[in-house]
Amino acid sequence: MKNEEIIFAVKQCLNGRTNAFSPIVRHFQKRIYLLCLQLLETPQDAEDAAAEVFIKSYNALHTFNPQYNFSTWIFKIAVNHSLEILRKQKRERNYLDSLTQSPNHSHLTAAHSPADVFFNHSQQNALRTAVDTLPGKYRTALMLKYHEGFSYQQIGDIMDIPVNTVGSLILRGKNALRETLKEKEGTL
Amino acid sequence: MKCLNEFVYTMFLDNELEPEERKRAAAHLELCPKCRERVEKMQEENRALTTVFDETDTPDLVPMVMNKLTAPASPRHFLRWAMAAAIVLAGFLSFFLWFAGPTTGPGETETRIIICNARVEGHDVQSHIFDSTDPDITFIWFEKQ
Numbered sequence: 120m121k122n123e124e125i126i127f128a129v130k131q132c133l134n135g136r137t138n139a140f141s142p143i144v145r146h147f148q149k150r151i152y153l154l155c156l157q158l159l160e161t162p163q164d165a166e167d168a169a170a171e172v173f174i175k176s177y178n179a180l181h182t183f184n185p186q187y188n189f190s191t192w193i194f195k196i197a198v199n200h201s202l203e204i205l206r207k208q209k210r211e212r213n214y215l216d217s218l219t220q221s222p223n224h225s226h227l228t229a230a231h232s233p234a235d236v237f238f239n240h241s242q243q244n245a246l247r248t249a250v251d252t253l254p255g256k257y258r259t260a261l262m263l264k265y266h267e268g269f270s271y272q273q274i275g276d277i278m279d280i281p282v283n284t285v286g287s288l289i290l291r292g293k294n295a296l297r298e299t300l301k302e303k304e305g306t307l
Numbered sequence: 308m309k310c311l312n313e314f315v316y317t318m319f320l321d322n323e324l325e326p327e328e329r330k331r332a333a334a335h336l337e338l339c340p341k342c343r344e345r346v347e348k349m350q351e352e353n354r355a356l357t358t359v360f361d362e363t364d365t366p367d368l369v370p371m372v373m374n375k376l377t378a379p380a381s382p383r384h385f386l387r388w389a390m391a392a393a394i395v396l397a398g399f400l401s402f403f404l405w406f407a408g409p410t411t412g413p414g415e416t417e418t419r420i421i422i423c424n425a426r427v428e429g430h431d432v433q434s435h436i437f438d439s440t441d442p443d444i445t446f447i448w449f450e451k452q
Contacts (some may be wrong), residue, residue: 126351137376144372149365164451166366173372211404265356271323278446293352 120146125189132180144219145172147190150267151197157258159200160208168204172197194277198259205255211289249299257292308335312438318337373426 120142130193131139151172156165176193178213183192256278263274271285311332318324319332336343399421420437 138373140376141373143370144369148368152346152365152368153360154308155365157351166368170368170371170375171395173368174375175403177376241360243362246355247362250356250359262360265353266360271321286318286323289321293317293349294351 122189126185129180129183129185132177135201137177139277140173140177142265147193150190151193152261153266154194154197154259155201157262158198158255159204164204164208168201169197169264170255172200175200188273191276192268194263194267194269195279198277198279245300245303247297253292253295255266257288260285260288261292280301308338310342311335311340313345314348314351316342320349321348392434399434 125143125146128139128143148169152165152169154173156162159168160164163194172193176196183189210297250261253261258280260274261276264267264271268279271282271289272283275282280288315324315328315332319329319414321423324332336346418434418437422435
């Protein structure tokens, strides 16, 4: 879907044709879901968040400036929404932890469990697992750069961070990946 | 020429260097096999990162999103909207009664229509106030734009 087609669909939506939003959701759903997955803890959280991102975007279509890139705009909404969910989850978890005083293992989801790390032998699987162990901000920067092909400037706009920080996140993220892969090579 | 650091090569591969710096890095790579090998490895890593995110299964969000968008607003949502609109109106009426009271003398009539725009929960709301001194009536209605 080209940017002009997206802008046309946006105009249709603003004229009350809700169904014109459907091709936009279809076009961006995988990318938005993947982005939410980098920041949130479980696929279910990411799925719910991605759906909410589209609803938020639809309700905010009147604020979109057609002179700018639609993907940057919607990705920014997705990052902000995911961070909002993270903050809420953190607050709830802190509260629950304070009640139970138990150690927090909720970040070890099925896909990130030590068993999976042990059983993933192929190089690509090892990389996937290593990516999963990175902090969300590194995963997000790497995904926006290498999966989405955004420039550092666009990533900075989406993540609301300075351009120089984007470069550092990417470099540190890749270094952390190398370290994790090296450690795994040692253990396998 | 001294070898360049990893940050410069990362930016080189990501097309983020200024033209002059880019030329300098390219010139060094021509002459230094060690750096060339390093950059080739980094390029391989970038390629792997491009595909690693594709392996995730994606749910179909279209039905869920479109159902939510086309579903009628819930009573709770409407109630919140109506309350917010009432607050806007109350504020406006206070202003209206305080500053714009009737200016007519005995036997004269005055009719006013006042339109007030506001944004309520992401929607443009327009409240219309029809006020007349003969007979002494006031109509108020809202329009969601």
